[in-house]
Amino acid sequence: MTYTTLQKISCILCITLLLVACSDSPQSLDELMTAYSENGRHKIGSPFNGAVLVAKNGEIVFKKAYGLNNRELDIPNTLETKFPIGSVTKQFTAMLVMQMAEEGKLNLNDSVSKHLSYLPKEFGDKITIHQLLSNTSGLPHYEGITKNGIKFNTFAATKYSPKELALLISKVKLSYEPGTTFYYSSLGYILLGTILEEVSGKSFAELLETKITKPLGLKNTGFASNEFIKNETAKGYKFVEDETIKMIFMKYGGDFHEVPFRDQSNTYTTGGMHSNVEDLFIWSEAVKSYRLLSKEYTDKMLTPNKQGYCYGWIRNWDDLIERNTKAKLFSHSGSTFGHVASINLFDDGTTIIYTTNVNTIKNQEIVHQLYLSAHQLEDNYRIEGYPDRGSLAEFEKDGGVKALNRYFEKLSELCGYEVLPSDTSIGHIMYLYYENGNQKTGDSIKQSFFEKYHPTESSINRLGYNLLDNNCNLAIEFFKENTVLYSKSPNVWDSLGEGFLKCENYEEAVTSFTKAVAIGKKINHHNLEIFKDNLQIAKNELNR
Helix, strand or coil, X not given: CCCCHHHHHHHHHHXXXXXXXXXXXXXXXXXXXXXXXXXXXXXXCCCCCEEEEEEECCEEEEEEEECXXXXXXXXXXXXXXXXXXXXXXXXXXXXXXXXXXXXXXXXXXXXXXXXXXXXXXXXXXXXXHHHHHCCCCCCCCCHHHHCCCCCHHHHHHCCCCHHHHHHHHHCCCCCCCCCCCCCCCHHHHHHHHHHHHHHHCCCHHHHHHHHHHHHHCCCCCECCCHHHHHHHECCCEEEXXXXXXXXXXXXXXXXXXXXXXXXXXXXXXXHCCEECHHHHHHHHHHHHCCCCCCHHHHHHHCCCCHHHECCCCEECCHHHHCCCCCCCEEEEEEEECCEEEEEEEECCCEEEEEEECEECXXXXXXXXXXXXXXXXXXXXXXXXXXXXXXXXXXXXXXXXXXXXXXXXXXXXXXXXXXXXXCHHHHHHHHHHHHHCCCHHHHHHHHHHHHHHCCCCHHHHHHHHHHHHCCCHHHHHHHHHHHHHHCCCCHHHHHHHHHHHHHCCCHHHHHHHHHHHXXXXXXXXXXXXXXXXXXXXXXXXXXXX
C-alpha cells in the first residue's frame, strides 16, 4: 500500500499520542507504555495490550497491565492475567533437560536414537541432544512440516501424541548436516519434549510442576489443556490497520481480530506454556541464582553456541545490540497465534519482561525503549555506518560492500559471534548490482551468498522472482540452483517452471512443472492443484 493522503491525515491525528513514544528524550516507563497502548501501530506494529515488568538488581521498579484480556466481554488485563508465552517455553524445556543431565539420566552428547528407539536410525543416529538444544540439529522450522504436504493451519489444529509428533518430524528432510549450522527449529524442541517424557516416564506438565513451578511457587505458570488455555488465559488477537476513510474515526486506526486456536498437543515443549510477568521474574531470578540448577550446569546452559544461541536463551541478540552498543544480555522471545512474550536479562542487572495478547509486535523496539526509559537514557548508542540500500547509487555513496562489511564486523565484535546481513538484505544488494548491469560484482556477491549464508529455499526463490521481470536468464540461474540444493521440494521445480514460462522456454517449463507435479503427488502437497494448472498452461503454450 502506498503512503496515501488518508494515512498522512491519520498520522497527524495520532501525533499527540505518539510524541512520548517517538521522542528521543528520556521518559517514564508508564508514559512510554501508555503511548504504545493508546496508539502503537506506527512504532511497534500494533497497540500494546498486555503486561510489563522492569526490575533492577533483583528489585521490581515497574509493573503494570494495559488493554483488554477479552475484547468481547470488555475484561481488562491485570498483572494476574495468564498469557501463552510461545517460545519462551524453550527456556523451561532446556532447564528440564539440563536437570536430567546433572542427575545423570541423560547425556548431552546422546543421540536421539538412544532415547527414541522407535524412530528410524538413519534419522535418530545423526542428531544429538546438544544439537537440539543449540538449534544446530539441521532440522528446519515448521516449513519442514509444510514441505511434506501438511498445511500449517491443519497441523496446528490437529491433536498429536508426543510419539506421533516425533515420528512426523523424523520424516522431515534436514536443511543442513547436523552440527554444522545454526538454524532455529521449533521441531527440535518438540523432540526434546518427547525425550524428556521417555526418560522420566512423566508428562511435560508433570515435570514442570515437580521440577520447576512447585519449587519456585509459580502459581500462574504451566503447560495445560486446550480448555484451560481457552478459558483461563488472555484471548489472542491480531491487529489489522484499516485502509479506508474509516481509519480516521477509529480509536486505534484499525480492528482487533480474534485468531485461530492452536492445539496444545503440537505447540507442546516448543511453545505451549502460559505464565505472567511476575512468575517470569521469579523464574529469571531463580536461573541467575542457581536455585534449580548448579552453577556448572547453568553456565553450560548459558554458553553461546553458533549464532549466539545457548540452550533456550540467546546471548547478545544482534537486533538489540545494534540499537544499544553499551548493552549485553541473555534473552528469548516467543509468539503464538495472537500472543507475544519476551524475557531479557541484561548484564547490568536490568530485567525486562512483557507479555501481550495482540500480535504483531516489534519486540526489539519495545525492549530497547523500555531499557532507555528505565535508565533515563537518550537513544544515541546505535552503531553507525549501515549503508543506504534504496538504490545502487545511494548504497555506493555510503561506502557500498566495504561499508556493509565494516558495519557487521563491528556488530559481530559487540555480540561475540559472527553476525551477517539477513539473506533478504544481501539478496537485495545483489539485485541492485545485477539490475544496474554490474554483473561482476553481482556474481561475487552471489558466490559469497551461497558459500556463507547456506540460503533457504524461500530466500533463493525470492531472489529469483525479484530478478524475473528484468533479467529472465539470471532468475533461472537462481531457480536452477534451488533445484540442486532442494531437489525434493516440488515448490522449487514449480518456480523453475514459472521462470522458463516467463522466458518463453515452454519445453523446459513443461519438464519442470511435470517434476513438480510428480513430487507433489508423492507427498500429497497442498499446492498440487496449482502445480497441475501451471503444467497445463505450459503445455498449452508449447502446443500453440
